[in-house]
Amino acid sequence: MAPGTTGTTGTIGDSEFDRDTAISANGPGGGYDAHLHPGWTVFGALNGGYLLALLARALRDALPHPDPFTVTAHYLSASRPGPAAIRVEPLRTGRSLSTGQARLLQRAEDGTETERVRVLAAYGDLAALPDDVRTIATPPPLPPYEECRGLLDPGPAMAVPVPELVHRLDYRLDPATTGWMTGRPSGRGEIRAWYGLADGRAPDPLSLLLAVDSLPPTAFEYGVTGVVPTVELTAHIRHRPAPGPLRILKTSRNLAGGYMEEDAEVWDSRDRLVAQSRQLARPSL
Amino acid sequence: MAPGTTGTTGTIGDSEFDRDTAISANGPGGGYDAHLHPGWTVFGALNGGYLLALLARALRDALPHPDPFTVTAHYLSASRPGPAAIRVEPLRTGRSLSTGQARLLQRAEDGTETERVRVLAAYGDLAALPDDVRTIATPPPLPPYEECRGLLDPGPAMAVPVPELVHRLDYRLDPATTGWMTGRPSGRGEIRAWYGLADGRAPDPLSLLLAVDSLPPTAFEYGVTGVVPTVELTAHIRHRPAPGPLRILKTSRNLAGGYMEEDAEVWDSRDRLVAQSRQLARPSL
Structure with missing residues (x-):
């Protein structure tokens, strides 16, 4: 499913x-x-x-x-x-x-x-855009949906409380990026997930803007446990998404001086890079 | 030098x-x-x-x-x-x-x-920022300055004209990213360079804003030869740069539908990631 x-x-x-x-x-x-x-x-x-x-x-x-x-x-x-x-x-x-x-x-x-x-x-x-594509980007590696984990799934107790927002979404995280859920962050600053809306609504350019900033923050995988307020976020929508599940890769490479960048890329069910975003965030360290 | x-x-x-x-x-x-x-x-x-x-x-x-x-x-x-x-x-x-x-x-x-x-x-x-750094980012690989190439250096004729701006800057491109200069683009969408101002002024946060958008566009390495107007550019300045040469890595992963993103990261002489930027550009194809 x-x-x-x-x-x-x-x-x-x-x-x-x-x-x-x-x-x-x-x-x-x-x-x-x-x-x-x-x-x-x-x-x-x-x-x-x-x-x-x-x-x-x-x-x-x-x-x-x-x-x-x-x-x-x-x-x-x-x-x-x-x-x-x-x-x-x-x-x-x-x-x-x-x-x-x-x-x-x-x-x-x-x-x-x-x-x-x-x-x-x-x-x-x-x-109205032409179909030409000269991309070197490839979709993120992600285990099958059934092998990924939702925040509301039965399982080990969560190390952080679950926000109300999570009930509106239907996402499943790559288990390789869920160490933070049980207090064992990877230190790598990466979150990968299957993503949809809980009521089954198909993605469109507006919901992609939600998608780039509604998964758990990558800061959690750096060991941050508090909220991670966004100072600024920029999203590029590059293609109308096809119906079906999205795949999202979020990465943060540089947590320094109390700030970090968080990049997201969103792929649609036809393997097209439909959105890219970057934000400057200020995790509560 | x-x-x-x-x-x-x-x-x-x-x-x-x-x-x-x-x-x-x-x-x-x-x-x-x-x-x-x-x-x-x-x-x-x-x-x-x-x-x-x-x-x-x-x-x-x-x-x-x-x-x-x-x-x-x-x-x-x-x-x-x-x-x-x-x-x-x-x-x-x-x-x-x-x-x-x-x-x-x-x-x-x-x-x-x-x-x-x-x-x-x-x-x-x-x-005023704290010194803590938990980064996984590393400086771009770059040959020594002496082995890199400036646009005004003697050598094979340029395939594109040199804009006035180039005379204000002192940059040297990694030869692995200069195929476009002689009409042989790599197809990889990457530009790497040593970077400074021509009159030797040291970098500061303001000149970093110039640095992220004054090297040749990565689109050239995708075979684009015309101008590459920027629709939008966002830059994050993360650290005051130390005196000395900067190293810049620019990458574009997705040229599609007539638009492309161009990311830049700028490193200072003390191996600190001092700036990150992303722009949405519309190359003349």
Whole structure:
């Protein structure tokens, strides 16, 4: 059984992910209302990939091109479940690419408007790209899905608590990258997994933005056990993903001075590299 | 002889690079005047790394922290030599990080103000970071400087013209990555080089932003011969570089659909990974 097939109720446009990233335009000026759903939290704060997908949806609505080609988010303050406002500013419209900025805002306890995330992105049309490929990249080695491990599977007690977000996802980790789950991190900073949404919704460019930042952090395999806040994350969406399970490889090579980079690559069921991302994170050491 | 030692006239604060990225505040509101210098052009347009360094300098002036930790630039239109305006907007100031946005603007021929580059960046203090390192990254293999090749060296005729920018730099390419120079690209998408500034100025966080985007594009080793415009580039500066030559490894794994990623890592003379970058580029195929 492959990921995304445990649940069969979700389809693109009608799924948990689609409902919980819904936006509604509140006028013609690029303003949107949203509601940040508690189901996508990690110990009280919304997951960064979820927020990226939400803002990307508003940009898709406001820009003339449909697909995020490159999206950068700076996470300015922790987002909490509840109402939020999005403001999109288109910057440039070209024939094949358009560029825009989006801001996510919430009211602080004292009523002041606080910026949570700022995004800068270029959109294009993935379906309009030529088919030429000169790649030397190959999909990550991964044991069969049945031999990989989910965080909710029965088994040895987890060394870390399981965040709410995990219930929205259907992923299985390569056992070679699960040492952190039982307090025996590999020291290699690598996480490999099969990945899907729990309700079986197929992947699309928006859900790829969730995918690049919703697996356990590679920092866990360096022995970090606390939260790993993202300072900045940039994702490139390179191809519309085919239906079926995704494979994700996350790697961190350099943990130094209290910061680390975390790279992710996402492969679709047709062996195409559909997304690449890099973030600068600040693990709690 | 190592790079940066052919010239000995440049020092940090008094060099070609410093003079040509000078900015002057035109009031207290985050506005700066600049002059884009023709010495840093590639066939008429300013180099992206030069522009990144210029905008990073304005951000450094406007934000409370001194060093760029992560900087993302979207290149909206080609910048030309001549006057330019920079506008910086601080977004958030924290204890260890501050975030800001910068825009580069020039007047078009019809007098309208046109945005050239938009940058989103987080700044911190590299000198304040702890010394802990848990890295698995290692410096790129590179033959001795004397066995590497400069674009201005005597030798076989170049298959491509040499841009003005090359005269500001002192780099020597690993001969294993110079097939493109004589029309025999390797097909591997990799460029390795010793790197310095022509007048001998030592590297600093600002010049690292130039370094990540001023070597020949990896696309040349895939057989691309035209210009390779950058859509978006993100650079992480991880350490203040020690004086002495830098080593740079640039790799591109996936050229597909007319776009490619180009990653760079920059190592200092003490074998520290001082910068990492990734860009999404659109080579002219």
